[in-house]
Amino acid sequence: MKQLLIIFGGISLISFFLTDCESSDRSVSPYPSIIFPEDNPSTQEKIELGRKLFFDKRLSKNNEIACASCHLPEYAFTDRLPVAQGVEGRTTERNAPSILNAGYLPTVMFDAHIETLEKQVIVPIQEHTEMDLSIKELLTKLRKVPAYQEAAKSIFGRDFDAWVLTRSISSFERSLMSLDSKFDRYYYQNDKNAMSASEVRGWKLFSEKLYCTECHTPPMFTTYEALNNGLYSDYGEDKGRFRIHNDSTDIGKFKIPSLRNITLTFPYMHDGSIGSLEEVLAHYSKGGNDHVNKDKRIVPFTLSNTEEKDLLNFMEALTDTSYMKDYR
Ligand code: HEC
Ligand code: HEC
Structure with missing residues (x-):
C-alpha cells in the first residue's frame, strides 16, 4: 500500500x-x-514537534502526566483503566479512547461535540482531573525550553504559543494511522488467506446475521454518530451528549467507538464498565437495557458457542499494531 x-x-x-x-x-x-484544516496542513516537522509534546509530562501541573500517560501507544493509545487518572491520582469520569485514526473523526469526544482536534488539545491540559495547568502557566513553562522555542520559530515563525501547541499536537494525532489489519488485507486488498475460516464466519455474523455494521460500519467500524446502545436504564450522573444541549432525547447517547484494535483497548464503553468482549456480547445478546432513547436496532439474539468464538476471532482480526514501529 x-x-x-x-x-x-x-x-x-x-x-x-x-x-x-x-x-x-x-x-x-x-x-x-x-x-486537514486549511490553516494546518501537515508537515513532518510539525508531526515531530507534536510527538515530543504528546509525550512531555511538563504539560501538567506537577510534571507527572503527559497526554501519553492516558493514551499509551502499546494499548492503541488507551490506558487499560476503567476511567483515566490525571494529576495526583484524580479520576476522570470517562474511559480514555484510542486516538489511532483520529484524523478521520468528524467530531471529537464521546459527546461528539468538539469540531476539531486543534480545539480538543486545550481541554485535558486545563481540566482539573487531567493535567490541571492553565495555558498561561503552560506557555511560560514551555517557552523556557530552548528546543520548543526554536522549533516554534523555525516551523511557525513565531514564539511558542497556543497556536504552535495545538497545531503541532493535532498534526501528530493525524499521523497515527492503523489500517493494515487482517480484515483490511482480506476485505480491501483481496487477500483471501488473510483471515482464518473462523474469522470470516465471524465477519459474516457481524455484518449479515447480526446488526453490528448498522453502527460499527466499515471501513472505520463506526458511523461517528452519538447513539444510545442501552448500556443503562438509568445513566446516573453522566448522561452523555445530553450535557451539550440539555435535550432529553440525547440522554445516554455517546459517540460510537471504532472497533479497530478493540482487543487492545479494554475495558469498554464510555465509563469502562464492561471488562471483556464476552461481556459486551452478553450485553447485546440480551438486547441491552431498556431506555426510551435506546436505538431500536438493538434487539436480543442468541449465538451458539462456535458463533460466539467466531465473532470474537473476527474482532481480533481488526488489530493492526504496525504503527508501533515508531515506538519500539
Ligand atoms: C488523565 C488522562 C488523560 C490525559 C492526560 C489526556 N487524555 Fe485525552 N482523553 C481522556 C479521556 C478520559 C477522554 C474521553 C473524554 C470524553 O470524551 O469526554 C479523552 C479523549 C481524547 C480525544 C478524543 C478522541 C475521540 O475519539 O473523540 C483526543 C483526541 C485526546 N483525548 C487527545 C489527548 C491529548 C492531545 C492530550 C494531551 C494534551 C490528552 N488527550 C490528554 C483522557 C486523557
Ligand atoms: C445502534 C448502534 C449500535 C449497534 C447496532 C451496535 N453498537 Fe456497539 N456501540 C454503540 C455505542 C453508542 C457504543 C458506545 C456506548 C458507550 O460508550 O456507552 C458501542 C460500544 C461497543 C463496544 C465497546 C467499544 C469501546 O471501545 O469501548 C463494542 C465492543 C461494541 N459496541 C460491539 C458491538 C457489536 C459486536 C455489535 C453487534 C452485536 C454492536 N456493537 C452493535 C452503538 C452500537
Missing part, C-alpha cells in the same frame, strides 16, 4: 491507493480522506 500526499492550495489530503504489486493496477481507496 502506498501513501500519497497531495496538496491542493491550502488543503492537503492523504489518499490511499491500493496497488497490486503484480500488475500495478490502481483502484480508488476504500478509506475516507483525512481532510
